[in-house]
Amino acid sequence: MAEQRLLKFVSVERDMPDKRQAELRRMDFQEIYGEFAEAKAAEQAGRCSQCGVPYCQTHCPLHNNIPDWLKLTAEGRLREAYELSQATNTFPEICGRICPQDRLCEGNCVIEQSGHGTVTIGAVEKYITDTAWEEGWVQPITARVERTESVGIIGAGPGGLAAADFLRREGVQVTVYDRYDRAGGLMTYGIPGFKLEKEVVERRNDQLSQGGVEFVLNCDVGVDVGFEDIRAKHDAVLIATGVYKSRDLGGPGSGLDGIERAIDFLTASNRVNFGDSVPDFDNGRFNASGKRVVVIGGGDTAMDCVRTAVRQGATSVKCLYRRDRANMPGSQREVANAEEEGVEFIWLTAPKGFTGEDQVSGVRVGRMRLGVPDSTGRQSPEEIPDADYTEDADLVIKALGFEPEDLPKLWGVDGLEVTRWGTIKADFRSKETSLDGVYAVGDIVRGASLVVWAIRDGREAAESILARLADRGSRVAAE
Numbered sequence: 041m042a043e044q045r046l047l048k049f050v051s052v053e054r055d056m057p058d059k060r061q062a063e064l065r066r067m068d069f070q071e072i073y074g075e076f077a078e079a080k081a082a083e084q085a086g087r088c089s090q091c092g093v094p095y096c097q098t099h100c101p102l103h104n105n106i107p108d109w110l111k112l113t114a115e116g117r118l119r120e121a122y123e124l125s126q127a128t129n130t131f132p133e134i135c136g137r138i139c140p141q142d143r144l145c146e147g148n149c150v151i152e153q154s155g156h157g158t159v160t161i162g163a164v165e166k167y168i169t170d171t172a173w174e175e176g177w178v179q180p181i182t183a184r185v186e187r188t189e190s191v192g193i194i195g196a197g198p199g200g201l202a203a204a205d206f207l208r209r210e211g212v213q214v215t216v217y218d219r220y221d222r223a224g225g226l227m228t229y230g231i232p233g234f235k236l237e238k239e240v241v242e243r244r245n246d247q248l249s250q251g252g253v254e255f256v257l258n259c260d261v262g263v264d265v266g267f268e269d270i271r272a273k274h275d276a277v278l279i280a281t282g283v284y285k286s287r288d289l290g291g292p293g294s295g296l297d298g299i300e301r302a303i304d305f306l307t308a309s310n311r312v313n314f315g316d317s318v319p320d321f322d323n324g325r326f327n328a329s330g331k332r333v334v335v336i337g338g339g340d341t342a343m344d345c346v347r348t349a350v351r352q353g354a355t356s357v358k359c360l361y362r363r364d365r366a367n368m369p370g371s372q373r374e375v376a377n378a379e380e381e382g383v384e385f386i387w388l389t390a391p392k393g394f395t396g397e398d399q400v401s402g403v404r405v406g407r408m409r410l411g412v413p414d415s416t417g418r419q420s421p422e423e424i425p426d427a428d429y430t431e432d433a434d435l436v437i438k439a440l441g442f443e444p445e446d447l448p449k450l451w452g453v454d455g456l457e458v459t460r461w462g463t464i465k466a467d468f469r470s471k472e473t474s475l476d477g478v479y480a481v482g483d484i485v486r487g488a489s490l491v492v493w494a495i496r497d498g499r500e501a502a503e504s505i506l507a508r509l510a511d512r513g514s515r516v517a518a519e
């Protein structure tokens with residue numbers, strides 16, 4: 041199996057004329073597949089000491105039964121390992137690829153904490169389920185009994201899809217509405233292919249479709265169909281729309297051409313990789329090739345932008361962040377990857393404006409230092425006077441985070457309560473919103489978060505919806 045993947049990679053590499061691109065493909069290959077040959081997975085799994093205090097499991101948002109599937113993998117019982125792993129996780133091979141394991145399961149492995157290097161849990165999880173796909177163990181959902189009740193899910197990201205999966209397993213009729221032309225949410229159009237290959241997401245979408253989930257794509261709720269229409273059509277509704285309003289930058293020159301939002305840049309890049317026609321890539325707007333690129337921000341989205349720009353052939357890629365390396369929100373592993381690929385990080389810098397006539401030619405940069413800690417203990421950046429300079433740039437990408445859209449207003453819904461951050465208010469456990477029979481999960485409730493948390497929310501919402509349907513069923517029977 042590992043050999044098949046290697047052959048696939050070698051053929052890709054052979055077809056690439058440009059040596060640098062080929063080298064990047066090699067790095068992607070290492071990142072995606074490196075070290076996951078069968079022997080390596082068993083060896084890693086065998087390193088688990090079965091410590092009896094599974095901090096890895098408690099720190100995995102899904103509480104995956106990690107020690108047991110590691111043991112089964114070490115014993116070569118991969119099919120059983122797969123059955124156990126997929127019992128708690130709708131997309132184990134996706135989480136294995138993109139969870140920030142250093143902050144979750146692996147960061148809490150006792151072997152890691154005793155200084156001997158973590159068991160590579162994510163890599164083993166990915167290996168188990170990739171093998172399951174290759175062996176044909178992953179099959180479309182088959183419900184034991186089909187039920188008449190239906191649930192409408194708005195948003196085909198991991199939160200919505202996880203709920204769809206759990207509901208279909210119980211025979212509930214599920215329709216997923218999404219404004220994009222492909223399902224997967226940010227797994228399809230946000231996260232770059234070098235971190236998460238799109239075939240991996242697509243085969244899951246297909247599996248759900250084959251299992252009876254109905255997808256209504258290119259359907260923008262609030263525009264193409266009303267929220268109340270969906271509510272009237274289904275026995276329960278789940279909102280899983282994510283957060284897409286990009287935080288913006290002001291200052292002189294902020295309206296110049298060549299200053300773009302991270303989500304637009306990444307979506308265009310993903311579409312190009314799907315083979316779609318993207319006029320704004322063809323005309324150069326979202327193409328970093330031959331450009332001096334400056335990315336503003338220090339989170340994982342910024343890391344995805346810098347690494348995408350490198351792959352598109354930018355002449356230089358710099359990342360401005362207002363705090364220092366130790367205080368950046370993005371994963372240290374991602375920073376290391378970016379640095380290895382030639383990205384320059386300019387710590388303790390903040391944009392103050394932009395230069396250029398119509399097209400941006402530079403970023404006015406203020407130098408910062410870290411001041412006294414605020415109430416959370418985090419040091420606030422403060423500007424160093426008279427230390428500004430200009431960083432030359434042909435393309436500036438703003439990666440400053442995302443906020444929720446104003447759904448009650450966009451959808452014209454009275455009574456759908458939101459928090460002061462604009463996220464939907466949903467009960468911590470049941471995920472039910474202020475509207476009867478309407479649930480909400482994922483980023484639209486948590487704010488920008490992680491795939492694994494969206495999956496957990498989706499699972500919990502499905503449990504609550506099933507309880508509601510069962511309750512209603514018993515009430516109908518009693519009447």
Ligand SMILES: Cc1cc2nc3c(=O)[nH]c(=O)nc-3n(C[C@H](O)[C@H](O)[C@H](O)COP(=O)(O)OP(=O)(O)OC[C@H]3O[C@@H](n4cnc5c(N)ncnc54)[C@H](O)[C@@H]3O)c2cc1C
Pocket residue numbers: 138139140194195196197198199200217218219220223224225226227230231232235259260261262280281282283306340341344481482483484488489490491492494
């Ligand atoms: C660039 C980037 C990189 C990331 N990298 C990682 C990573 O490496 N690891 C990780 O764990 N997480 C990562 N994340 C975060 C992760 O992708 C999100 O936390 C997760 O996708 C949230 O899932 P969700 O289901 O809540 O929403 P989303 O994945 O955002 O899906 C929401 C869906 O709802 C649809 N929708 C929205 N409004 C409407 C409407 N009105 N009508 C119909 N459909 C609608 C959207 O089209 C979308 O398909 C990243 C995020 C970004 C932006």
Ligand code: SF4
Pocket residue numbers: 099100101102103104106129135136139141144145146161162165492
């Ligand atoms: S789902 Fe994520 S946190 Fe949980 S075991 Fe897998 S990689 Fe670790």
